[in-house]
Amino acid sequence: MADNALYILLCSGEREKIQMAAMMAAVAAVSERPVQVFVSMNAILAFDRSVPAATRYYGGTFAKLLHDQKAPDPMVLFQQGKDLGDLKMWACSMALDIQGWEMSHLDETLFDGPLGLTKFLSDAESGQFVTL
Numbered sequence: 001m002a003d004n005a006l007y008i009l010l011c012s013g014e015r016e017k018i019q020m021a022a023m024m025a026a027v028a029a030v031s032e033r034p035v036q037v038f039v040s041m042n043a044i045l046a047f048d049r050s051v052p053a054a055t056r057y058y059g060g061t062f063a064k065l066l067h068d069q070k071a072p073d074p075m076v077l078f079q080q081g082k083d084l085g086d087l088k089m090w091a092c093s094m095a096l097d098i099q100g101w102e103m104s105h106l107d108e109t110l111f112d113g114p115l116g117l118t119k120f121l122s123d124a125e126s127g128q129f130v131t132l
Contacts, residue, residue: 005034005127007120013042015063015074017132022074022081024130029085034127037078038120039111040092044099047075047091047106078110090115 006028010021021037029035039047046056053073057063081087091106093114099105103114 007124007129008037009131010039010043011041015057015059018074021132022077026077026081029081029087034086037089040095044095088112
C-alpha cells in the first residue's frame with residue numbers, strides 16, 4: 001500500500017464509532033486514498049448479516065440522533081467507499097473463530113476476507129493508523 005494509506009482498526013460496536021469509521025473510510029477512499037479496515041471484537045457483531053439494520057447498533061445519545069435524523073447507515077457508507085475507491089475490509093480471524101462464524105455469516109460484498117491482527121498491524125506500519 002502507498003505511504004498515505006489509512007488503516008482503521010474498528011473494535012467497538014457503538015454506532016457512533018462505526019459511523020465515524022465508515023465516514024472516514026468512504027471519504028478517504030473516494031479521495032483516492034487507499035483504506036484498509038480491520039473489524040474485530042464487538043464491531044464484528046454489527047456486520048452479522050442475519051441482524052436487521054434497525055437492531056444492529058447500540059450507543060449513546062448521538063447514536064439515537066443518527067438514527068432519528070436518518071443518517072446514512074454505516075454499511076451503506078462502507079459499500080460506497082468500496083464501490084468508488086480503494087477500500088478493503090477485513091474480518092478478524094480470531095473474532096470469527098470465537099463467534100464460530102464463517103465469512104458467509106457476514107455481508108460478503110463488504111469484506112475482502114478474514115485476516116489476522118499480526119498481518120494487519122504489519123501492513124499498517126506504512127500508513128496512518130486509527131483505532132475506533
